[in-house]
Amino acid sequence: MRVELRGITKRFPGVVANADVDLEVDGGQVLALLGENGAGKSTLMNVLFGLYEPDGGEILLDGSPVRFASPAASIAAGIGMVHQHFMLVPVFSVLENVMLGVETTTRLGGLDRRAARARLVELSAAYNLQVDPDADVEDLSVGAQQRVEILKALYRQADCLILDEPTAVLTPPEIDDLFRIITTLTESGRSVIFISHKLGEVRRIADRITVLRRGEVVGTTTPAESSEADLAALMVGREVQLVVDKSPARPGQPVLRVEGLRVLDERGVAVVDGVSFEVAAGEIVAVAGVQGNGQTELVEALAGLRAVDAGTVHLDGEDVTGLQPRRLLERGMAHVPEDRQRDGVVGAFPVRDNLVLNTFRRRPFARGLRIDRRAIRDNASRLMADFDIRAASPEVAAATLSGGNQQKVIVAREFGHADRLLIAAQPTRGLDVGSIQYIHRRIVDKRDEGAAVLLVSTELDEVLALADRVIVVFRGHIVGTVPRADATRDHLGLLMAGATA
Amino acid sequence: MTAATRAAGVLTTSQAAERRRARTIGVVFLLAAAVMGAGFGLGVEAGLDSTFGLNVRGTGAELPDLVVPSRLVAAVLAVVCAGLGGVQLARGFTRRLPAVAAVVAVCFVAAFLTWAAAGASFNLTGMLQSTLLRATPLALGACAGVLCERAGVVNIALEGMMLTAAFTGALVASAAGDQLVGVVGAVAVGGLLGLVLALLSIRYRVDQIIGGTVINIFALGLTSFLSQKVFSEYQELNSPGVLRVVRIPLLAELPVLGPVLFANNLFVYAMLLLVPLLTIGLFRTRWGLRVRAVGEHPRAADTVGIDVLQVRYRTVVLGGMVAGLAGAFFTLGSVGRFDENMTAGRGFIALAALIFGRWHPVGALAAALVFGFAESLQSKLAILSTPIPSEFLLMAPYLVTLLVVAGVVGRSRAPAADGQPYVKG
Ligand SMILES: Nc1ncnc2c1ncn2[C@@H]1O[C@H](COP(=O)(O)OP(=O)(O)OP(=O)(O)O)[C@@H](O)[C@H]1O
Ligand SMILES: [Mg+2]
Numbered sequence: 001m002r003v004e005l006r007g008i009t010k011r012f013p014g015v016v017a018n019a020d021v022d023l024e025v026d027g028g029q030v031l032a033l034l035g036e037n038g039a040g041k042s043t044l045m046n047v048l049f050g051l052y053e054p055d056g057g058e059i060l061l062d063g064s065p066v067r068f069a070s071p072a073a074s075i076a077a078g079i080g081m082v083h084q085h086f087m088l089v090p091v092f093s094v095l096e097n098v099m100l101g102v103e104t105t106t107r108l109g110g111l112d113r114r115a116a117r118a119r120l121v122e123l124s125a126a127y128n129l130q131v132d133p134d135a136d137v138e139d140l141s142v143g144a145q146q147r148v149e150i151l152k153a154l155y156r157q158a159d160c161l162i163l164d165e166p167t168a169v170l171t172p173p174e175i176d177d178l179f180r181i182i183t184t185l186t187e188s189g190r191s192v193i194f195i196s197h198k199l200g201e202v203r204r205i206a207d208r209i210t211v212l213r214r215g216e217v218v219g220t221t222t223p224a225e226s227s228e229a230d231l232a233a234l235m236v237g238r239e240v241q242l243v244v245d246k247s248p249a250r251p252g253q254p255v256l257r258v259e260g261l262r263v264l265d266e267r268g269v270a271v272v273d274g275v276s277f278e279v280a281a282g283e284i285v286a287v288a289g290v291q292g293n294g295q296t297e298l299v300e301a302l303a304g305l306r307a308v309d310a311g312t313v314h315l316d317g318e319d320v321t322g323l324q325p326r327r328l329l330e331r332g333m334a335h336v337p338e339d340r341q342r343d344g345v346v347g348a349f350p351v352r353d354n355l356v357l358n359t360f361r362r363r364p365f366a367r368g369l370r371i372d373r374r375a376i377r378d379n380a381s382r383l384m385a386d387f388d389i390r391a392a393s394p395e396v397a398a399a400t401l402s403g404g405n406q407q408k409v410i411v412a413r414e415f416g417h418a419d420r421l422l423i424a425a426q427p428t429r430g431l432d433v434g435s436i437q438y439i440h441r442r443i444v445d446k447r448d449e450g451a452a453v454l455l456v457s458t459e460l461d462e463v464l465a466l467a468d469r470v471i472v473v474f475r476g477h478i479v480g481t482v483p484r485a486d487a488t489r490d491h492l493g494l495l496m497a498g499a500t501a
Numbered sequence: 502m503t504a505a506t507r508a509a510g511v512l513t514t515s516q517a518a519e520r521r522r523a524r525t526i527g528v529v530f531l532l533a534a535a536v537m538g539a540g541f542g543l544g545v546e547a548g549l550d551s552t553f554g555l556n557v558r559g560t561g562a563e564l565p566d567l568v569v570p571s572r573l574v575a576a577v578l579a580v581v582c583a584g585l586g587g588v589q590l591a592r593g594f595t596r597r598l599p600a601v602a603a604v605v606a607v608c609f610v611a612a613f614l615t616w617a618a619a620g621a622s623f624n625l626t627g628m629l630q631s632t633l634l635r636a637t638p639l640a641l642g643a644c645a646g647v648l649c650e651r652a653g654v655v656n657i658a659l660e661g662m663m664l665t666a667a668f669t670g671a672l673v674a675s676a677a678g679d680q681l682v683g684v685v686g687a688v689a690v691g692g693l694l695g696l697v698l699a700l701l702s703i704r705y706r707v708d709q710i711i712g713g714t715v716i717n718i719f720a721l722g723l724t725s726f727l728s729q730k731v732f733s734e735y736q737e738l739n740s741p742g743v744l745r746v747v748r749i750p751l752l753a754e755l756p757v758l759g760p761v762l763f764a765n766n767l768f769v770y771a772m773l774l775l776v777p778l779l780t781i782g783l784f785r786t787r788w789g790l791r792v793r794a795v796g797e798h799p800r801a802a803d804t805v806g807i808d809v810l811q812v813r814y815r816t817v818v819l820g821g822m823v824a825g826l827a828g829a830f831f832t833l834g835s836v837g838r839f840d841e842n843m844t845a846g847r848g849f850i851a852l853a854a855l856i857f858g859r860w861h862p863v864g865a866l867a868a869a870l871v872f873g874f875a876e877s878l879q880s881k882l883a884i885l886s887t888p889i890p891s892e893f894l895l896m897a898p899y900l901v902t903l904l905v906v907a908g909v910v911g912r913s914r915a916p917a918a919d920g921q922p923y924v925k926g
Binding site: 049051070071072075076081083087088089090091092096097099100101102103105109110111152 | 781785786787790791793794797798800801802803804805806807808914917925
């Protein structure tokens with residue numbers, strides 16, 4: 001299906017999210033949409049999907065103008081969308097989420113779960129997207145939820161499929177699978193709009209690339225015409241240096257010492273077992289591994305969010321095993337959580353309050369029982385400028401920020417009190433290249449100020465860019481500790497796949 | 502817990518909490534056994550018998566009275582509970598705990614009744630009958646609440662809806678000379694109030710607790726005013742009579758079950774039908790899946806093409822109609838006349854049944870039966886003259902509710918978007 005947007009304008013209180021945007025994608029084509037965090041990509045797609053009413057402009061499908069008052073209308077017209085923030089009902093099973101809205105029913109009007117399940121199982125086998133149809137969505141990892149969202153869209157057989165940052169939480173093999181799915185779809189004449197911040201990916205899959213900056217289209221190009229550096233420059237409006245330069249680490253005293261750690265998941269299975277390592281002051285240690293090898297639980301245990309089944313954790317020589325997050329914070333530990341929607345921000349609170357969510361009890365934000373509003377406001381203005389958080393004002397609810405800007409809110413808050421130890425899990429997930437560069441710079445600065453940094457990342461590029469030492473985890477065990485000098489992409493890749501060092 | 506962790510003596514915090522909970526429950530069982538043995542068993546003079554009547558006059562096959570030695574029965578029941586408590590302490594019933602707790606509760610009540618009826622006669626079947634009758638408006642009201650809250654609208658206005666419907670039922674039935682017409686009128690008024698609640702909370706996004714409270718206050722004021730002005734003047738407008746009892750052929754002749762289940766008025770049958778229907782509707786049909794989706798995650802429902810506001814409007818109006826039926830019970834199903842504030846907080850008790858029943862129709866019915874049982878026990882015991890003040894008996898089920906909700910049933914979780922208006926875009 002050929003989809004055209006003409007002169008789309010969408011305003012929110014205080015921001016113009018889309019200004020006179022033109023966009024087109026032909027049947028059988030993949031259009032990639034690029035842009036900084038907050039450039040207006042998701043907003044534009046939500047307009048196309050009928051979730052937002054545009055303030056101006058029109059939508060044409062196969063040449064004829066349409067108006068979508070609701071997603072129901074756009075779905076009926078053949079548009080499907082995988083949302084950046086998952087649209088899944090947590091207490092429903094995978095199957096129920098997939099069938100919702102397009103339920104098959106038996107003759108008596110009951111839900112025909114059997115037919116739906118058969119189709120879901122078939123789809124998930126055909127496209128190699130593994131999910132358990134009967135698992136409750138709330139028990140799934142973000143990666144699994146992403147697979148459910150993709151299956152949900154495929155189940156609906158859209159003629160134009162919008163994928164809003166589907167690869168942010170997928171593993172490299174899963175991304176390959178997704179690209180195969182996209183190719184199958186375009187071969188059958190469907191169109192795909194693909195949003196991602198990973199420029200290599202975009203160049204691999206896209207037929208055409210449209211770049212947005214601050215709500216406006218700044219260019220349309222093809223992978224053949226533009227290199228990654230060109231695309232980055234077009235997005236950000238200036239040259240972007242894609243690697244951070246840093247001096248060799250000068251490690252000091254150990255700050256974090258983990259010994260024989262064992263952590264259980266919800267089902268009581270040990271997903272971290274016998275893990276021991278140290279992180280010294282002035283050193284960045286990266287935990288590399290394919291998603292789902294215990295990193296999530298390891299970080300949660302270190303951050304005081306999950307019970308430690310066995311083993312000890314020492315911070316600056318003091319046993320802090322099982323302490324509450326607040327006590328850890330008081331000892332100079334900061335934590336950027338993996339699941340920003342669930343653990344990172346309170347969506348209904350203003351940005352300004354989210355920036356002091358765990359420090360508001362302290363000076364200068366509080367004096368005794370009194371909260372110092374002015375200090376909180378000043379803090380917000382400063383951090384929003386430093387971290388380039390794009391929001392209409394510090395007063396808007398965090399939930400209205402673009403995905404990447406929500407991430408920056410969390411990073412800005414946590415970096416502020418990472419005096420001794422910074423634990424950063426996927427700190428640049430969903431960020432644009434410019435922001436990634438900035439955050440990387442700040443992580444290195446933290447190290448140089450003498451903090452210990454534990455970076456957990458599934459992105460090899462990020463690991464290689466930042467780490468002074470790499471720990472590779474596989475199935476809950478450390479399978480190798482590699483100094484930066486010996487860490488090559490191939491070597492780490494092998495370890496991550498389970499080969500022993 | 503694996504053998505290895507047990508051997509190492511390591512417990513995670515959540516496992517430790519669970520152990521503590523299991524132990525507390527075991528202690529509660531033992532305490533119940535102690536009360537039963539020492540209080541109900543030894544509290545009775547030796548040699549007395551308790552007589553339980555099993556027949557309701559004029560219905561069902563006649564059965565002989567059940568006569569049991571009071572002391573012995575209470576003692577046996579106490580021993581059973583003590584045994585269960587011991588097992589719970591020693592190794593804990595895990596999956597079967599709710600069932601075991603129900604057994605302990607039944608034993609406790611049985612021992613209590615044996616004690617109360619020692620040396621006297623107590624009509625068991627009659628009490629079961631009145632339990633179901635008293636549970637009916639509570640269960641209907643709770644079902645109305647299940648509907649609204651599953652769709653994401655908190656319905657604290659149940660009380661007001663029921664009261665207004667009770668009034669309307671009496672008025673319309675008297676005027677039309679037909680109770681069924683009165684029921685229809687009550688249901689219609691319930692639906693209308695449902696629409697008011699829906700407009701307040703969906704269109705105008707008024708805080709739903711406040712919106713509901715306003716409806717309650719308004720309903721109390723309006724019905725009191727009208728009944729003072731109209732009913733005291735024209736008493737013939739407030740004499741609708743009571744819907745007659747429909748005996749189901751053959752089934753009504755069964756002993757015990759016959760009079761309890763198959764010789765009732767329309768309201769009881771409607772309630773007994775509505776609970777399974779609603780359960781199937783909510784959990785087995787497309788309609789139910791959508792209603793629940795809208796109550797849990799309206800935005801997700803919107804993105805799959807469900808009209809969130811429309812689903813909410815319809816479900817809340819339907820809930821209002823069910824509340825109307827519950828309200829009509831008071832005038833047309835039981836008293837035969839409207840009295841000021843005659844629902845007397847039953848709407849709120851229905852709300853409690855809804856929560857106790859975990860937003861599930863069957864759970865709501867179970868909770869309503871517990872509350873109905875307490876109400877009827879309280880009135881029956883007044884006759885037996887036990888030393889326990891009857892007000893205390895009225896309190897007991899709510900105390901039990903608190904304990905149960907906190908302990909045995911585990912977490913009781915409201916729909917995630919309950920009470921939150923949905924704003925598009
Ligand atoms: N519901 C809303 N209310 C107010 N402002 C909004 C709302 N949704 C988005 N915005 C604003 O519109 C702008 C564009 O946001 P959008 O989510 O489209 O960005 P994006 O390009 O998808 O960014 P990212 O890559 O971080 O996901 C941002 O400034 C954001 O704060
Ligand atoms: Mg976005």
